[in-house]
Amino acid sequence: MLDGKPLQDYQQRSLREIMGFVPQKPFLFLDTVASNISFGRPYSQEEVREAAKKAHALDFIEQLPNGFDTMLTDAGSNLSGGQQQRLAIARALIKKAPILILDEATSSLDAISERHIKEALHELHGHITQIVIAHRLSTVEDADKIIFLERGQVVDMGSREELLRRCSPFRTLWEASQKSLKGTLQHA
Numbered sequence: 001m002l003d004g005k006p007l008q009d010y011q012q013r014s015l016r017e018i019m020g021f022v023p024q025k026p027f028l029f030l031d032t033v034a035s036n037i038s039f040g041r042p043y044s045q046e047e048v049r050e051a052a053k054k055a056h057a058l059d060f061i062e063q064l065p066n067g068f069d070t071m072l073t074d075a076g077s078n079l080s081g082g083q084q085q086r087l088a089i090a091r092a093l094i095k096k097a098p099i100l101i102l103d104e105a106t107s108s109l110d111a112i113s114e115r116h117i118k119e120a121l122h123e124l125h126g127h128i129t130q131i132v133i134a135h136r137l138s139t140v141e142d143a144d145k146i147i148f149l150e151r152g153q154v155v156d157m158g159s160r161e162e163l164l165r166r167c168s169p170f171r172t173l174w175e176a177s178q179k180s181l182k183g184t185l186q187h188a
Contacts, residue, residue: 020092024104026084028076033061034068036076037090051094054123056116057086082113089120100124101131106139114139137177146170 002010028036037048048068052058060083064070076084085105092100102121106114114136121130122142134140140160147157148170156167163170 017095018097019099019101020095020097022085022088022092022100022102022105024107026076026088026091028072028079028084028087030074031072032066032068033064033070033072033087036072036087037068037094039091039094041094043094047094048090051090052087054093054120055086055090056120057083057090060086080113082109082116085109085113085117086120089117093124097128099129099131101133103133104135105132106134106136118142137174 001007002015007015034045034048037043037051043051045068049058052061052068060079061067061070072078076087079087089102089105106117109117118139121132124130125142130143132140132143140146142160144159145157146160146163148155148163148167150169155169156163158166160174164174
């Protein structure tokens, strides 16, 4: 269901128009930063800049040799993984789609890059619907609703607090992730 209407009642094209998508490994073109954000559509420089700002990408873009006119090398290899993801988020945000889907968008990122992406998502909270698919619990800890799956089956759903209280598999996973985090911080 989408807005109380079965998905089958929508045309595929109309569904694509209302969704922004950020995959685990974004595809970046051998083109400028601005062109990668605008994705071949006629967005203004201000719209590209605003999307980059919302994705927490503006600071690093402005430090590139030619800013938004910097050419990306093959698959964006001249950028870090976190920078690539933030460009992909900017590309999704420029559409101003009411639904943003992130599929393991932080799974291969360092803690600093993940924090930038979480900040961007936090600022969008309440403005768009975010569907975040993640194994890393820190990525979804602030979600309004978490759907906890095991072997493709829904085990439980609710806020982090609700799941910690009533879903023992979630609680076990959460406690393990917190111990891992504390161990990492102690060795840093």
